[in-house]
Amino acid sequence: MPDQPFTRVLAWLREPEVSTDLLQIGKSVIAATAAWWLSGYVLDSQMPFLAPWTALLTVHATVHRSFSRGIQTTVASTIGVGISFLIGNFLGVSLWTFALALLVGLAGARLSWIRDEGVAIATTSIFILGSGFSSQQPLLGERIGELALGVAIGLAVNLIVIPPLRDQQAARYVDSINRRMGDVLCSMGREFRESWDTDQSDSWLQETLSMSEELNSAWASVRFARESRRVNPRDYLRARRSASHGSSGSSSAKVGYEDILERVDEGVSHLRNLTRTLSEASYGEGKWDDRFRVEWADIVTDAGKSVADPDADVAPIHDRLNELSSRLVQGELPSQTWPLYGALITSVRHIAVIVDDVASDREAREGEKRSRQK
Template identity: 30%
Template structure:
């Protein structure tokens, strides 16, 4: 019998292997995030190899490691971030070499220079101007003092190698298939619409059972939280999209044509509102399901009609998702059917108004939220 820790390790290795296999198949099948990562990794390796060749083979420089190292880490997800981090890293390397050299000159020995320079440089690494490249100041000082190259000539040489690596890394990233992240926005927007439709279908199915309770409401709440996480992912993808278009206009757009136009930012705001309306809708239903609260859920026939209304709006969400992905297999619902259901529920609301105030409150709130969803998802 295998030990428990070995079983856990085996399970983790098996899961990771399957994940790698799925990523490899996705990269092979066509454009997507996996292929972008594959291309970016090869570009970083090519930049490091090119920097090593230029520095070591052509210039016969014994410190080619510095140029190759800087070129490798500067092939970033966007051209703008590569250029920004190039400036930050070269500045950090300059600071590290200069402070290390000054400490070596003041103390006259390696241990004293390390004790004097590294604490200062680690504090300097937190300076916001350095971004996440500040730690290179301290590592450069360690490397400089460990190799005994703290003389003025070696310092200038090291900075020159860092600048050479930065130029090669940024050039490779900008000129060889420059990264333009427009696909992620479309995919996340389509996923948000699809998941919103899935959640509305789930709520509609639960309402038809007429047995929904606090546990059902908790499941809706969890699905809403997942929907909001998808919205945050969409916002992050939009930010990457905007950044990837910086410094890639003109000739660089000719080098790599973007993968189709990005959906307008107004779509992000619209689906953000849809997410908010779904959150309020599920919260209202959760309150009505709580036996300790005064609101009372509508009767069975009303719930069935409301569930049908949610199903139609969910179909509209799915149609929008498929339109964004270019498939378009789902037909958007007919607005006439939505209006008929809405009119029927309004009639029931008027019937309740005179003698069931709590049911009227809940049904009115639900109708308001479904009208908001309707206006945002169903084409006029």
């Protein structure tokens, strides 16, 4: 269809990461341009680049980070202006005083309380000393005012122009890992019902290792989502709207992505242990008990469906594992097979507990999403 490329581009633009990045670029352009116009055309500044430069430094991905980094930028830039003022007035501008200003600025950038934006000390010195200090004789108060103007505009733009909320990214990571865990469990059930080989076990193990890498990204996204809600007027307005609709907000308080990820991390660990157990068993000799083979495969497959989709209609996993264990105890299994069978049952039992947690977490998150969309 001729509209497919346009549809794909539109879908790509609607991705939370892409739309947030594009919005961030737009806000940076707006803030820097507004600061340059006010500094150059309204205030008639001799150095109109200071305000847009600090505005650009202030517009960060979250409102909270803009506040904290904006304060650091103001302090660091003010120190840089002070250093330039002292060196320019008392020592003049020359090759060695320029190097001295950079030396002091870079040394000051190592201060722990302005480390994130400390390099602004040196860059401010470069701008002021390198822009004709001796001919312009910049006033200390005016330069500091221009820096404060840039920071103020950057903060204002980040507050007013759709400050980001990153909960969508966090939810997508959680759902993605859950689906991948479910797919591996379903694959295990299918393979175990018939047969499996070492290569298949290795692919499951590699998939669990990849899940752990995705979990690292998920943790970063969750921390970012929590930061994006701090000092964010959108979150405050949503809370007020929820209160006006009679929502107590308790569902939001119950939902914690950090807790969800901890449970998912445990699930991945148990899944990896289960994978290694099957991998080692693939080298062993002897025939599997058919009753165990069929029932355990069915339970693992249903556990995978439950992890990938908590709304899936499957019988309770935990109860079925107990019934399987009871029947095996009453049967006549060789004693050497029990360690292996017991390890497989125990691993799935741990995952079954997490299946229930995942289902309740999904329900709580869906309730939170619905309350925010009201």
